[in-house]
Amino acid sequence: xxxxxxxxxxxVAAPTVPQTRDDxxxxxxxxxxxxREIRLIEVExxxxxxxxxxxxxxxxxxxxxxxxxxxxxxxxxCEANRxxxxxxxxxxxxxxxxxxxxWRTRPPSVRITGEDAVMFSLRSLGLSRFxxxxxxxxxxxxxxxxxxxxGVPGIRISQIEDFVVTPFEVxxxxxxxx
Numbered sequence: 001x002x003x004x005x006x007x008x009x010x011x012v013a014a015p016t017v018p019q020t021r022d023d024x025x026x027x028x029x030x031x032x033x034x035x036r037e038i039r040l041i042e043v044e045x046x047x048x049x050x051x052x053x054x055x056x057x058x059x060x061x062x063x064x065x066x067x068x069x070x071x072x073x074x075x076x077x078c079e080a081n082r083x084x085x086x087x088x089x090x091x092x093x094x095x096x097x098x099x100x101x102x103w104r105t106r107p108p109s110v111r112i113t114g115e116d117a118v119m120f121s122l123r124s125l126g127l128s129r130f131x132x133x134x135x136x137x138x139x140x141x142x143x144x145x146x147x148x149x150x151g152v153p154g155i156r157i158s159q160i161e162d163f164v165v166t167p168f169e170v171x172x173x174x175x176x177x178x
Contacts, residue, residue, distance in 0.1 A: 032167025074101065 018024045078085055078094070078101050085094040085101070092103045112118050122130050142149055142157070149155050 028165055028167050031165055032169065035167065036169075 018027055082103075083089065086092060086103070094101050119131055122128065142155065146157050149157075
């Protein structure tokens with residue numbers, strides 16, 4: 001006798017659709033209760049993680065201090081013997097048996113304090129080439145005049161409707177001492 005194979009289809013159960021306003025109110029209340037439970041769990045998780053992180057940071061602190069002290073010692077020795085270690089400045093790296101040291105020069109950077117005053121000074125000195133003018137599409141203006149851009153390729157104005165369920169919640173206020 002031939003065996004018949006069974007094909008089983010699994011699907012997610014359809015949600016319970018409320019039939020009355022009272023059913024909807026009850027579901028919204030449940031959403032509020034579950035949301036508050038999630039927030040309490042998240043607070044507990046973050047408190048536990050903060051405590052664990054602090055514990056591991058404290059355990060690592062002595063090793064950090066030893067590393068910093070060792071690095072200062074290595075740098076002091078290497079700076080005092082730099083010419084010998086770099087073959088009179090021909091190389092920027094020196095290999096020791098347990099590792100290497102390097103001298104690296106970072107690329108130049110520009111720091112600006114008081115940007116408006118600096119821009120005024122640059123304009124006054126005829127150095128406008130150091131001021132960047134940025135062109136960009138003004139989306140706010142398009143939203144103010146949507147009919148003016150009808151038919152412009154690449155511009156599409158869209159609006160999306162969200163459905164939001166917000167359970168009622170009341171926050172506690174701090175009571176004054178009587």
